[in-house]
Amino acid sequence: MxxxxxxxxxxxxxxxxxxxxxxxxxxxxxxxxxxxxxxxxxxxxxxxxxxxxxxxxxxxxxxxxxxxxxxxxxxxxxxxxxxxxxxxxxxxxxxxxxxxxxxxxxxxxxxxxxxxxxxxxxxxxxxxxxxxxxxxxxxxxxxxxxxxxxxxxxxxxxxxTPPAALIRDLDAYRVGWELIDHTRYSYWGGLRAVVVQFSRGCPHPCTYCGQRGFWTRWRHRDPIRFAAELARLHREHGVRVINFADENPTVSKKVWRTFLEALIAENVDLILVGSTRADDIVRDADILPLYRQAGWVRFLLGLESTDAATLDLIRKGTTTTTDREAIRLMRENGILSMATWVVGFEEERDRDYWRGLRQLLAYDPDQIQMLYVTPHRWTPYFRLTEERRVIQLDRRRWDYKHQVLATRHMPPWRVLLWFKLIEVILQARPKALARTYLNRDTRLRHAMRWYTRMGRRVWPHELLSWLRDPLTRDGPTVAEFWGKGQEREDSMVVRANARPVAAGREAA
The missing domain is CATH 3.40.50.280 (Cobalamin-binding domain)
Known part of the structure; x- marks a missing residue:
């Protein structure tokens, strides 16, 4: 066909x-x-x-x-x-x-x-x-x-039809790399790059996550075979940057260490970037040198908030103390930290943003990624937002970088003001500028400068987009806009796939 x-x-x-x-x-x-x-x-x-x-x-x-x-x-x-x-x-x-x-x-x-x-x-x-x-x-x-x-x-x-069984053996199916011309794809400022996936799923029940039910159970590739595939991409196609698409690749310390050691043994010059949880970084304090030796340059840490009540609300399962310690350990081991921080929760006021800013400064992340809270109808968090008003009716803007929900105590312009102010203060403070332009580690300096250049371009684009794309004042509720929540349906899928079966090759 x-x-x-x-x-x-x-x-x-x-x-x-x-x-x-x-x-x-x-x-x-x-x-x-x-x-x-x-x-x-x-x-x-x-x-x-x-x-x-x-x-x-x-x-x-x-x-x-x-x-x-x-x-x-x-x-x-x-x-x-x-x-x-x-x-x-x-x-x-x-x-x-x-x-x-x-x-x-x-x-x-x-x-x-x-x-x-x-x-x-x-x-x-x-x-x-x-x-x-x-x-x-x-x-x-x-x-x-x-x-x-x-x-x-x-x-x-x-x-x-009934849900398909989860794939237990992720190595049973290969990625069709031959479908692309590797010379056209880059990241990190023009370096040849690919996106990969070591694992699927996540064991943590964060209420806002739109991925947990889709992937359901955490599974992983064979760590040695996976390391060999990354090495082959480098040797045969000149790939330098490996961007991990995993929600949480470091769930198993034993498996993750095996992968790191296998990749180190391949002796290839790779730059690894991806996301993980702060508590995994703290858990792995003793093997963080292996992270760095394998090529890890940056981890995105989903902090989401510096407010304990909000972290409890979204069932993040971590603490502000752990988040701060993870950033310290990463810096100690030459790995950049990008902290995500989400705004737009319903009860936020000016004092909450001020407190959050002070805590972020205390965390001292290398980079900050600001996002707006964006509910998905199949997540538990959707139920908590069903009666909130939608102020962004263009579904193309539901990408975490645009305000989509009204807040009870603050108009959209003030949420935007805090959003951009926090970005500027975190990225333009003397300590951050010194790391960006005076860092002795050439890899980290390149990474910081590249991200800073992107930020300078994104910052005015977001402002102009906000001005050109007026938000509605009397939009529908979230439930009216997206329809009935699917939390129960998603939970049924999760339960149905609690015990994945091996990938089949039988005829359909």
Whole structure:
């Protein structure tokens, strides 16, 4: 079957501002198994340019695929773009099969299939095995109702099949790296780069997280094989930067140490960046030198808040003391800390921002990433926000970098003011400037300068976007805007997948 994977241009600030582009790991992860199954698979990446939507549709039509597969990692804010492209494509190629996967369609499948009848099927949850079975059935003209993990139209009826079993052996499916030209993808200021995934899932029950139910249970790649794959990407394709897409790759200290030692033994010059939890950093204080030796340069730490009550509310499961200690340990071992801090909780006042700023200064992170609280309908946190007012009606702006909810005690302009003020104070204080421009470690200095350049470009862009894109004062409630919460449905999926089974290679 002739299959085309399509990565649409994403409207988010993080996609549009940097000159660098990272490869679409999700689509490549689907592509590898489809190639191995014998399908003719190719990829169009609309992020470059970015490609105008009309040109993207024309390129898809010119490729004459039998099936087009859409997906995007930032799938909530990316969905309106995929909806527009797939609609135009269906008009131009009414017989083409359109398949859609990712976090957003996994949970919004009913809405999508009702509003977009041209979508053939939606893959829910992990896609490697489900997509393999789906494409085999479509090619052979077999019924789809026997394939777990999908939703589809059966005439005028929308059907959902039972959840697919989680993949226990993540090494059973390979990433289709041959689908991309590695010379086109870079990060960290022009260094050749890829996105990888060592593990899936997370054992922590943070209420706002939109990933826990999707991946469900924490699983990991074979650490030695994974280290060998990263080394091969460096030796064969010149890859320098490895960006980990994991929610929490360091869950198992034993497994993680095995990976670090295996990568060190490969003796390759790599720069590793990713996210983890502060409590894992504190736990691993004795092996942090191995982190650095393996190539780790920066970790994003999801602090979310410096207020203990807020941390309890979102069930973060960490403490301000742990967060502060993690940053200290990382600096001691030559690893940069990027602290995320979320604003826009309903009861916040000026004093809360002032207290938070003082605590962030006490934490002394190397970099700060400010975000706005953004609820997803399948998370427990959604229930706490259902009656809050939506002030941003453009779903393309639901990317954590735009205000989307009204706060009880503060107008949007004052939330924005605090947001930008905290960024400036944290990034422009003398201590931060000294680390950026006078750091003796050339890798850290390069990283700090690159991120500072990005910040200088993003900062005015966010302000201009806020001024050009007026917020509504009398918007609907969150529940009215997004529909009924799906926390219970998501919990059922989690329970159904509590015991993953091995990946199968049996015929669909």
């Amino acid at each position: 002739k299959i085309l994977l399509v990565n649409v241009p994403h409207p988010a600030i993080g996609s549009r501002i940097p000159d660098d582009h990272l490869p679409p790991l999700g689509l490549l992860a689907i592509g590898g198994p489809l190639i191995d199954e014998g399908h003719a698979v190719s990829l169009i990446d609309g992020e470059f340019g970015p490609m105008p939507l009309g040109d993207l549709v024309a390129r898809i039509v010119a490729a004459a695929p039998e099936a087009v597969l859409f997906g995007h990692s930032g799938s909530t804010s990316g969905h309106p773009v995929i909806a527009a492209v797939s609609s135009d494509l269906a008009m131009a190629m009414p017989d083409v099969k359109i398949v859609y996967g990712g976090v957003f369609p996994t949970y919004h499948w009913r809405d999508i299939l009702e509003a977009e009848p041209h979508v053939t099927a939606i893959v829910r949850g992990e896609g490697e095995e489900t997509t393999r079975r789906l494409m085999s059935a479509l090619e052979a003209g077999r019924p789809l109702d026997a394939i777990p993990g999908i939703a589809f139209r059966d005439g005028s009826v929308i059907r959902e």
